[in-house]
Amino acid sequence: MQDNSEPKNIERRRFIRNGMQLALAGTLVGVAALSVKKTRASGMVWQIDPFKCVQCGRCATECVRMPSAVKCVHAYNLCGYCDLCGGYLKPDPNARSTAAENQLCPTAAIQRRFIEDPFYEYVIDENLCIGCAKCVAGCTSFGNGSLHLQIRHNLCKNCNECAIARVCPAEAISRIPADKPYQIKGGFRKTPAKDKG
Amino acid sequence: MKRKHINIILVILALAIVFIIGKDFIGNKAGKNMDNPYKLDVDQFKKIDSTTVLYNEIKTFQVNDSSPKGIAVAGKQILVLTEKQLIRYDYSGKELSRFELPDTANCIAPVTKDQIWIGMLHSVASFDANGKLLTRWKNFDENSVITSLAVSGKTVYVADAGNRIVYQCNTNGEILSKIGEKNEQKGVPGYIIPSPCFDLALDDNGFLWVANTGRHSLENYNHDGSLRTAWGESSVKIDGFIGCCNPAQFAILPDNSFVTAEKGIPRIKLYDQHGVLQGIVAAPQLFDNGWYAPDLAIDVNQRILALDFDRKQVRIFEKNVNGNK
Amino acid sequence: MNRFLKYIFFLVILAFGTVNSMAAESKQRFPKPEFATGYSQPNTTAPAARFQLLEYLDVTVLLAVMLILTWLVLKKRSRRGVFWVSAFSLLYFGWYREGCICAVGSVQNVVLGIVDPTYAIPVTALIFFLLPLIFALFAGRIFCAGACPLGAIQDLIAFKPIELPKWLQKVLGLIPFLYLGLAVLLVATKSEFIICRYDPFVGFFRWDAPFHMLVLGILFLLVGVFVARPYCRFFCPYGVLLGWMSRFSSHHMKITPSACIQCKLCANSCPFGAINEPVAETGKRRSNVYRLMVYFLVLPFWIGIGGYAGSKMHVQLSRFNRTVYLADLIIEHPEVKNDPNNIDVRTFMSLGKSMDKLIAEAVVIRKQFETGSLILGGFMGLVIGMSLIRLSTFRKREDWEPDQTNCLSCARCMPYCPVKE
Structure with a gap:
């Protein structure tokens, strides 16, 4: 083997470089091919399945946004328009009124309005709602479950991995196609339970 | 700034970075429990005085179906209605037989003689003991949600939560009268039914009792549809009813006392014939989350059978020593 | 055409802001009360997600930025140009796109797409993963130079870079490998996306983050005042892949436009310690x-x-x-x-x-x-x-050359070279 043979040295280095370059290009093509089989043109967004939600309160505390991009929404079609609303009033209200001490919501984000005897309308003020699900818990256990949580896409940053989904105890948050970005109760049906065990 | 000072600052910053990432990575694993600062705490309302518990749970068995709907007793057998089937069990929980239903079922009437009446989505059907279809009426509209049935001789009472009315029918399905429409002359306040919780039952004298769940009251009607009497109080206390739709289920014992089942704070209670609380049949602690009130049935030995929709179990309660005093 | 119509449809939704989500297809579960006063029920609003077409705009912007950077680094040899492009990237991918979509995190999407049969990777994420690597394979880490918002924000505050000891650089340089391996392992087991979880700067891009992440971001920026681009050099898992590509790239930038005159003027110009000195081979x-x-x-x-x-x-x-x-x-x-x-x-x-x-x-x-x-x-x-x-081992080197693996192609060294073409 000759020492210091300039051209040979450079030639060898170039040969190794070109070979490695080709190998790396091949790897990239391979990864691309593996992935391309399953790509989807439309994006995915995060959303809550309200039928899986257990109102753990983490939507309010774990979202990267403050306040959370999760808000309570109201499926009016399911609402009983009750006077004694389990989502609006504390379980032991002094009176069925709009007095702050009787409200369940920690930020008073639910507005109650009299329609006609005996019906009352409840509307969520999303600017105040923090997504804590306290009203959802009340409505689901005492009422019809017309109040439920949804991720609002005008607020959601669509993180690569949703910080709430990571800790959701019911695994209720999943990626769904961006062209149908909501799972609002009433229109959206509960998926039939697969586990019978 | 001297290089030495910069080095010290950098080491401190690096340690802080390691500390923050390490603490969060190790300490904040997915699945680790976090308390809910926004918990809707109803535990204080679930507390009960144990001396008021009059019944013991003597037997529990699992229903082998994912969607149970109702329960009834036929002699020594327990009938469990599911969305698609009717299943017969003996008291040990052994499945005896099951038959398919022609439509999505919702409720079952207490069994009289050998005829089994079942309320379906927009129809009512009756079957003989072997599952043969005897009658089927489909004269209910799209809005109807049939939640309860009771049969007395040739009269069938049908509770329709969707239209918020009780129909009095003959066994051929002809509607004889509507009971419970708001009528001030008859003293009828009208039903407030915010959800498909709308139960009815007949007392020992054949009078109709209906749970007006939006008003938290049990209403008693004459045969002509006028209001006889009513009782019930809206209260979070043990002797009242709370939530939008309680008592969601009830049944009447042969001595005309009432067994009521509630959702929200799930509990089964016993009231005397005037609506005075006698005691607790099943405490809230016996139930999981209380999104549904258990369906009730009463057998010949006056045991109370409850169908737990969360656990999908038949749970049988019998009077204890406390209750026999 | 069909897709085009769909976009029009989305535009309409966007314009009105709300959708009546109560689709007629499914009947209500339970009829609501009948109101005598003619009360009309409000609709449940459903604000639309981000317009799909904009995601393809992101890809186009990335491609354009990469092409311009390549031209600026390889042909124009302009540090000033690279600086302004990186400022643009910081504004667009950082503050406008708020740090998502990002090539660094896309590693996880690619791995999840391969291991999880239920997950289909969005085309845009795949392109964001591949594009910087392809460029790196031919022209070096152009992406790091001025397309990455995480790099750009650190570049801005590198006021007083000091040179770390070589041994320390080597040791800290192992962290990205561990981070990448751990991230791939946790994604492959469908556990979590740690790269996104510990992105220190995303909080600045959104002006909103959990407290400890905000502190972490500030700490990284403080370190970045003395140690140029600490996240890029000692954490970034995507940089590992880029380094592999760049190492064997055929048209990597050179410090001198023609022949090196060994003037040593560039020696201290690199804040990242990515310039190799000439080495003579010793021994047989x-x-x-x-x-x-x-x-x-x-x-x-x-x-x-x-x-x-x-x-x-x-x-x-x-x-x-x-x-x-x-x-x-x-x-x-x-x-x-x-x-x-x-x-x-x-x-x-x-x-x-x-x-x-x-x-x-x-x-x-x-x-x-x-x-x-x-x-x-x-x-x-x-x-x-x-x-x-x-x-x-020694690698014989006669000129001052960029270390192709670690060179971020930022073009800082170029103005120092007295040789003109």
Whole structure:
């Protein structure tokens, strides 16, 4: 083997470089091919399945946004328009009124309005709602479950991995196609339970 | 700034970075429990005085179906209605037989003689003991949600939560009268039914009792549809009813006392014939989350059978020593 | 055409802001009350997600930025140009797009797309993953120079860069490999996306982050005042891949436009320590080659040690998976099953899934971790072995050259070179 043979040295280095370059290009093509089989043109967004939600309160505390991009929404079609609303009033209200001490919501984000005897309308003020699900818990256990949580896409940053989904105890948050970005109760049906065990 | 000072600052910053990432990575694993600062705490309302518990749970068995709907007793057998089937069990929980239903079922009437009446989505059907279809009426509209049935001789009472009315029918399905429409002359306040919780039952004298769940009251009607009497109080206390739709289920014992089942704070209670609380049949602690009130049935030995929709179990309660005093 | 119509449809939705989500297709579960006063029920609003077409705009912007940067670095040799492009990237990908979509995190999407049959990777994410790597394979780490918002924000505050000792650079340079390996392992086992979780700067881009992440971001920026681009050099997992590509790139930038005159003027211009000095080969070539061969023979030994250490860690690592964590918790502390305050356990119990099924799932996942940690450990052994080899062998070099693996193609060194074309 000759020492210091300039051209040979450079030639060898170039040969190794070109070979490695080709190998790396091949790897990239391979990864691309593996992935391309399953790509989807439309994006995915995060959303809550309200039928899986257990109102753990983490939507309010774990979202990267403050306040959370999760808000309570109201499926009016399911609402009983009750006077004694389990989502609006504390379980032991002094009176069925709009007095702050009787409200369940920690930020008073639910507005109650009299329609006609005996019906009352409840509307969520999303600017105040923090997504804590306290009203959802009340409505689901005492009422019809017309109040439920949804991720609002005008607020959601669509993180690569949703910080709430990571800790959701019911695994209720999943990626769904961006062209149908909501799972609002009433229109959206509960998926039939697969586990019978 | 001297290089030495910069080095010290950098080491401190690096340690802080390691500390923050390490603490969060190790300490904040997915699945680790976090308390809910926004918990809707109803535990204080679930507390009960144990001396008021009059019944013991003597037997529990699992229903082998994912969607149970109702329960009834036929002699020594327990009938469990599911969305698609009717299943017969003996008291040990052994499945005896099951038959398919022609439509999505919702409720079952207490069994009289050998005829089994079942309320379906927009129809009512009756079957003989072997599952043969005897009658089927489909004269209910799209809005109807049939939640309860009771049969007395040739009269069938049908509770329709969707239209918020009780129909009095003959066994051929002809509607004889509507009971419970708001009528001030008859003293009828009208039903407030915010959800498909709308139960009815007949007392020992054949009078109709209906749970007006939006008003938290049990209403008693004459045969002509006028209001006889009513009782019930809206209260979070043990002797009242709370939530939008309680008592969601009830049944009447042969001595005309009432067994009521509630959702929200799930509990089964016993009231005397005037609506005075006698005691607790099943405490809230016996139930999981209380999104549904258990369906009730009463057998010949006056045991109370409850169908737990969360656990999908038949749970049988019998009077204890406390209750026999 | 069909898709075009769809976009029009989305535009309409966007314009009105709300959708009547109560689709007529499904009947209401329970009829609502009848109102005598003619009350009209409001609709449940459903604000639309981001307009799909804009995601393709992101891809176009990335491609344009990359092309301009390549031209600026290789042809124009303009540091000023690179600076302004990186400022643009910071504004667009950072503050306008708020740090998502990002090539660094897309590694995880690609891995998840390969291992998880239920997950389909969005085309845009795949392109964001591939484009910088393809450019790196030919022209070096152009992406790092001015397309990455994370790099750009650090570049802006590198006021007083100091040179770290070589040994420290080498040791800290191992972190990205570990981070990448860990991230891939946790994604491959469907556990979590740690790269996104510990992105220190995304909070600045959004003006909103959990407190500890904000602190972390500030700490990184403070370090960045003295140590240029600390995240890029000592954390970024995507930089590992870019480094591999760049190492063998055929048209990597040079410090001098023609022949190096050995003036040493560029020596201190690089804040990243990515300029290699000329090295003369010492000793006999034959013995050098012989020594190199011995090192390579020792390499499997390193891999073995790493693999062994890794597989020892698999039980601990697997607890980062939720299923395994829950199964372990319930097995070790059966009393939590009756703890009404443990929301996770209570939710699991009420889902009706049997304990056996949970344990079976946990066993499968732990098995994956066993294999994964073995590979991760072996990989780290290989990385350590290779960097030791590179430390102890000489590579003959006559000119001042960029270290192709670590050079970020920022073009800082170019103005220092007195040689003109």
